[in-house]
Amino acid sequence: MNYIEHIGKYFMMLRQVFTKPQKARVFREALSREIEELGLKSLGIIMFISFFIGGVIAMQTALNLDNPLIPKTLIGFAAKRSIILEFAPTFCSIILAGKVGSYITSSIGTMRVTEQIDALEVMGINSLNYLVLPKIIATVFFYPFLITLGMMLGILGGWVAGNLSGLFSGVDYIEGIQTDFKPFLVQYAIIKTLVFAFLIATVPSYHGYYVKGGSLEVGKASTQSVVWTIVLIVIANYFLTQMLLT
Incomplete structure (x- = not known):
């Protein structure tokens, strides 16, 4: 199957995903479960790495x-820009693509090879809507909070590092952070995060849903989904930067 066919199949999948859930109670239970699995369980690694x-x-x-001759306040200014513009939204999303993407592909892929998805379809359930939509909503709504937390902890980590290392003072660092603060840069980071979150939820779901074979193929699909998710995040990052900042 060539790339054009994969893209067409991907968008056909999305058409089936974005339909009204058949049972609201079941959907709410699935959504709360995905928020815990995809969001809350990622808090620790994002907090640790960001700091x-x-x-x-x-x-x-x-x-x-x-x-x-260069003022020390420039350290805080440069660190703030680096963390907000690139590190928090892009680097953290790449980490989440590895952690969350492999989980999504393996969980859906296992259901496929064990014929659980076939059983759902026999019962008249839209399996794509049931399995993928809660993952999309959980990531798109929760990851902006996760990335915002990463921004704050990254900046805090810089302040702590300066005080402990003696390379610069905390006062100069805070003054640099406050210098020329542009709220749009945070909005830009959140917009990128929303796009990346959508990719993290849908690309691994695609690879898991259409996997064929057994457990070995599920493992290969998990690796492939992580690679493609990261590639698409990097490409989307380039175009979003060009559209929003230039």
Whole structure:
């Protein structure tokens, strides 16, 4: 199957996904379960990585701005821009693509190879709507909160790193963060996050839903879905940056 056929099949899948759920109570239960699996269980890794990567960004910025003529406030300014514009929305989404994407593909793929999806369709249930729509809603609505938390912890990590390392003072760092703050940059990061969250939910679902074979093929589909999700995130990041910031 060539790329054009995959794209067409992907959009045909989305047409079946975005239909009205057949049973509201069952849908709400599935949604709460997906919020826990895809969102709440990702909090720990995002908080940990954001805090320490924020510290690394601030320290590397300080080490590269060692000219005495350059104000120390530029460290906080540069770290803030790096974290908000690229690290939090893009880098964290790539991490989530690996963690969440493999989970989605393996869970749906296992249902496919064990014929559970066939059983749902025999019962007259729209399996794509039942399995994929809660995942899309859970990621699209929860990940902006996750990425916003990553931004704040990244900036906090930079402040802690400066105080512990002595490379710059916390006062200069906070002043740099407050310098030339543009709310649109946060909006830009959230817009990117929404697009990335949609890709993280749908691309792995596509690979899992249409997998054929047994457990070995499910494992291969999980790897393939993570790779393609990351590739699409990088491509989308380029075009979104060009459309929104230029």
